[in-house]
Amino acid sequence: MDGPRIEVAGLTKRYGDVLAVDAVSFTAEPGRVTGFLGPNGAGKTTTLRSALGLIAPTAGAITFSGRRFSQLPRPAAVVGAHLEPAFHPGRTGRDHLRTLAPLAGVPDSRCDEVLAMVGLADAAGRRVGGYSLGMRQRLGLATALLGDPAALVLDEPANGLDPAGITWMRAFVRSFAARGGTVLLSSHLLAEVEQTVDDVVVIARGRIRHASPLADLHALASPETVLRSPDEAGLRRLVSRWPDALMEDSVTAVIPGTTAAEVGAAAHAAQLEVHGLTERGESLERVFLRMTEEAA
Incomplete structure (x- = not known):
C-alpha cells in the first residue's frame, strides 16, 4: 500500500463573523497514524470536512499527494472517510453498503468483504436501526473501506466503542498504517488515542497549538x-x-x-x-x- 501525503496548508474557514479555522497547517504522512486532537468545537470536524470537499474553505487548501479531493480521478480508492454517521434505520448493514458500492466503483461482493473486516458479518442482514452505537461506528468504517483506499480520515472513531471495541479499532488502524496507509483521525481525548497515534496535532479555538511526533510531547x-x-x-x-x-x-x-x-x-x-x-x-x-x- 502506498498511502498519500495529506497536507493541510493555510486552511481558513469563516462563517460570517465567526472564524472557525484560522490558517491551519500540518501534514499526515504515509505509514503513520496522525492524531488530530482538540476539545469539542476546536475546528477538527470543519478541517476534516474541508479535506473531503464537503465545505469550501475561505482560504488555503488540503491535498492528497498534491491533489485536492475534487481532483482525484477515483476518490474512494485514495481516501476513505468516516465522519458523522448517517444511515437509513430501515436498511440492513449490507444494503447500506450496496447503495454506495456503485459510487465507489466496486462490486457488491466488496460489501461482504468489508463487513467481515470490521466484524459485522453476522449482523449484515440486520436493520441498522437496531445496531448499537459501536456497531454503527464499525459500519461507518466499513463504508470508508469500500473503495480499498490508501488513506483513512476518521472523526472520533472510538466514540461509543466499549473497551474491547477500542482495542480492536486501535489494532485495525495500526495495521492499516503498518501496511503503508495514511491515517488521520480526530479525537477530543488524548488518552483515548495515545496508544494508537504516531504523531499529534493539537488544535484549539481554530488554531494549531502543537504538532510533533507523540514522543516529543514527553519533553513538554x-x-x-x-x-x-x-x-x-x-x-x-x-x-x-x-x-x-x-x-x-x-x-x-x-x-x-x-x-x-x-x-x-x-x-x-x-x-x-x-x-x-x-x-x-x-x-x-x-x-x-x-x-x-x-x-x-
Whole structure:
C-alpha cells in the first residue's frame, strides 16, 4: 500500500463573523497514524470536512499527494472517510453498503468483504436501526473501506466503542498504517488515542497549538509529585500552598511542577503523616489539557 501525503496548508474557514479555522497547517504522512486532537468545537470536524470537499474553505487548501479531493480521478480508492454517521434505520448493514458500492466503483461482493473486516458479518442482514452505537461506528468504517483506499480520515472513531471495541479499532488502524496507509483521525481525548497515534496535532479555538511526533510531547511534561496521607485536613492545608495542586481523593494529592524532595521537606516541616510520596512525569493527557486550556 502506498498511502498519500495529506497536507493541510493555510486552511481558513469563516462563517460570517465567526472564524472557525484560522490558517491551519500540518501534514499526515504515509505509514503513520496522525492524531488530530482538540476539545469539542476546536475546528477538527470543519478541517476534516474541508479535506473531503464537503465545505469550501475561505482560504488555503488540503491535498492528497498534491491533489485536492475534487481532483482525484477515483476518490474512494485514495481516501476513505468516516465522519458523522448517517444511515437509513430501515436498511440492513449490507444494503447500506450496496447503495454506495456503485459510487465507489466496486462490486457488491466488496460489501461482504468489508463487513467481515470490521466484524459485522453476522449482523449484515440486520436493520441498522437496531445496531448499537459501536456497531454503527464499525459500519461507518466499513463504508470508508469500500473503495480499498490508501488513506483513512476518521472523526472520533472510538466514540461509543466499549473497551474491547477500542482495542480492536486501535489494532485495525495500526495495521492499516503498518501496511503503508495514511491515517488521520480526530479525537477530543488524548488518552483515548495515545496508544494508537504516531504523531499529534493539537488544535484549539481554530488554531494549531502543537504538532510533533507523540514522543516529543514527553519533553513538554513537567514533573509532578503524588502525596498520600491519612490526615485529610492536614493534607489539604499543606497542598493549598501550590495553586495547581489537585486532590485525587481524600487521601491523595497531585502537585504539578514539584519534586518529591520539595514536597517531602514541606510535609516534614508541617509534621504531616506521610504514607506515600512519588515523583512522576506529568501525564500526556494533562499536557494536552494544559495546551487547550491556555488557548481558551
